[in-house]
Amino acid sequence: MLVAAVPDPAGGARLRDVDGGAETGTDDFAAAVRAAGGARWLWPSTADCYPRLVRAGVRVARCHDLELTEGLLLGYAGRWGEPRGLAAAHARLTGGPVPADPPPRPAVPPGNAQGTLFDPAPEAPGLDALLDVYRDQQARIEATADPARFRLLVAAESAGALLATEMGVDGLPWRADVHDELLHDLLGEPSPVGGPPRRLAELAARIAEALGGQRIHPESPAEVLRAFSREGITLPSTRAWVLRGVDHPAVPLLLEYKELHRIWTAHGWAWKQQWVHNGRFHAEYVPAGVVSGRWATRGGGALQIPKVVRRAVRADPGWTFVVADAGQLEPRILAAVSGDAKMARAAGAGDMYAVLAEESFGGDRATAKVALLGAMYGQVGGQAAPALATLRRSYPVALSYVEDAARVGEAGGLVRSWLGRTCPPPSATSVEIDPETGPGAARARGRFTRNFVIQATAAEWALVLLALLRADLAGTGAQLVFFQHDEVVVHAPAGRATEVAAAVDAAGERTRRLLFGDTPVRFPLGVSIVDCYADAK
Secondary structure (H helix, E strand, O other): OEEEEEEOOOOOEEEEEOOOOOOEEEOOHHHHHHHOOOOEEEEOOHHHHOHHHHHOOOOOOEEEEHHHHHHHHHHHOOOOOOOOOHHHHHHHHHOOOOOOOOOOOOOOOOOHHHHOOOOOOOOOOOHHHHHHHHHHHHHHHHOOOOHHHHHHHHHHHHHHHHHHHHHHHHOEEOOHHHHHHHHHHHHOOOOOOOOOOHHHHHHHHHHHHHOOOOOOOOOOHHHHHHHHHHOOOOOOOOOHHHHOOOOOOHHHHHHHHHHHHHHHHHHOHHHHHHHEEOOEEOOOEEOOOOOOOOOEEOOOOHHHOOOOHHHHOEOOOOEEEEEEEEOOHHHHHHHHHHOOHHHHHHOOOOOHHHHHHHHHOOOOHHHHHHHHHHHHHOOOOOOHHHHHHHHHHHOHHHHHHHHHHHHHHHOOOOOEOOOOOEOOOOOOOOOOOOOOOHHHHHHHHHHHHHHHHHHHHHHHHHHHHHHHHHHHHOOOOOEEEEEEOOEEEEEEEHHHHHHHHHHHHHHHHHHHHHHHOOOOOOOOEEEEEEOEHHHOO
């Protein structure tokens, strides 16, 4: 049963069975959802409709997120970036003026930004508009080149939105005392007046001494460049790899300072006070926050937690973490989507790079890896060229797949993922998409589209895995608590850890078959059962 719902600001909702039935109202949306059991829900936006339900103890098994689906369909039609909310979608459908989507809500930790739902909207569209847009979306999905794949993409995207809300509300287990201890070990005591902690202050003094006694702010690239210039050294930037090529006593101090300063500003005491409450870190995840379909976060830096800080991520007493990481995911995706039979056989092994090395690079695994990553990311010149030529001779179908995508991008065209997510057009202004102007813009666009067809499909693989695993874990007590690109973390009762690990493996195998059918390509998951996230292999 598919039930359409338009929540109201007071916590009620207007409801209707999509397959027939009269419109009804309820003053308690959470109670209505609970009473509907396993119904699938159609609503304007999971990010707006679901957080209050989760906080009320209600979980939804499946939904159709109209806003996310509209974004996918607009992208497919080459209209990436147009407003995608219910009001905008209905206006497009009826020929009215299309309103802009509301601006993103500011992140208010711990996770409450996801809870500022049901904000009053003037003349908000009702159930009739919701159903009209939904039916139009179904027709547009049927008009895609492969409706079955696109329906899977919509289902996975909607399931991901449910999980993103649940993880944000539930939070990631976090030991504030362990975090405090590691910050003191790394940074020393915090400054009583709000400045840098002791270790950073000491490093800044030593850096000044190494640079002739003139004090600088080591976190300022401009000041560092000027300081080296006074030493007779001209640098293009202060990136770590640039500094490592300079023989100067200030360099190791600067590298250490940069690393510790990043921890202090991004995950230091102020961050802990703001984002960690009651033993949980509550992030706000943004499904499809990146153009490839990868998730982003709004505040909190959940997807950039340094490994050393992960020591604070500890399972509750009597619980443990099951951490699964997909190794060599994007190369295996290339083997699956390209249809290159020889590469697919290589991707059936536990170490794909080792097989490529034996077949084509005289056993040189490092060169095989560089060649394959270069093919996917557009590093095709210089020292990579000979290895890439070898790869092209051995796996011509796979290389043609990414090179065709690059040519389409250079010509200003659009490319799609395996399930149908479409890249933005060249007119998009994101720096991520088009970092150059002038003669290099076409080449930059080609590098972007070359990788998009792989990275976006890898994001789909991860979404399908999450959707299947979320369903399989229902009723076990275990919870998905973290997700980052190709890694998932489950918080599970210690006595069920082995069962959960088996469920992760089974979900990975089902994901492979659901996406790619009877392919020889394998997507092995490295599964660790640990009490501390930093200990996962």
